[in-house]
Amino acid sequence: MVPIYYYLILSAILFSIGVGAFLIKRNIISVFMSIELMLNAVNLTFVAFAHHWHQVSGQIFVFFVMVVAAAEAAVGLAIIIAIFRTRATLDVDRIDLMKL
């Protein structure tokens, strides 16, 4: 038997590391990956609460988060490729102008 709050604290750890990485990382791909880490942490919380309440809807929510994350990754990486093509850099500090 594992207490549910172990899972919740694990997801809090992962989410906080994701927030820290999102703020600290300077490479746009690493920033994007820390967003994925935060999404995964929230998914773990959903599954833990689905287990606690014996409800399927928590898992359905995780399913939809996965679908949206897949769409987001495809569009986000395409945007990153477009940015790299026009500016030849991936550093978020150098991508600070809306118009070239």
Add this chain to the structure above:
Amino acid sequence: MHLVLFFIFGGLCVAGALNLLFQRHPINAALSLIVVMSSLAVLYLLLGAEFLAAAQVIVYSGAIMVLFTFVIMLLNAGREDRTHGSKAAYLVGIPGAAALFATLVYIFLSYRTPLGDAGLGNYLVTTTDLSKVLFRDLLLPFEVTSVLILVAVLGAVVLARKEH
């Protein structure tokens, strides 16, 4: 047994996430994110979410991370440099993330008695249960997400296309 598995794979998750935080090369960060996602799949299995565990491996550590590593290799991303922005980010980022973590842990610890325990196998959601809800009650949202995927694919193609 449950506790041992939880600590092994939870520890792998935290180790992978910390490695993502401290690695300066994006490809190392991507590989450690794959470790995190695969260990999370095992944790989903422990919580009785067998379909989500499979979907986690296939969609996240399979499809999404392959896309990430492919883009990292395509753009030939090297080590990130320390810039002026990174000093400010360290000053704000680490205390901010620590404060968020402390708040969340405080909330979870104060509710630890009503939350109870998770036993291995005392709640199992099969694919049948999941698909009954998904295809009967939530059919419209499910179809809308397929439109979303279609739009995302078209958008990705348009954005990544070479302009003439």
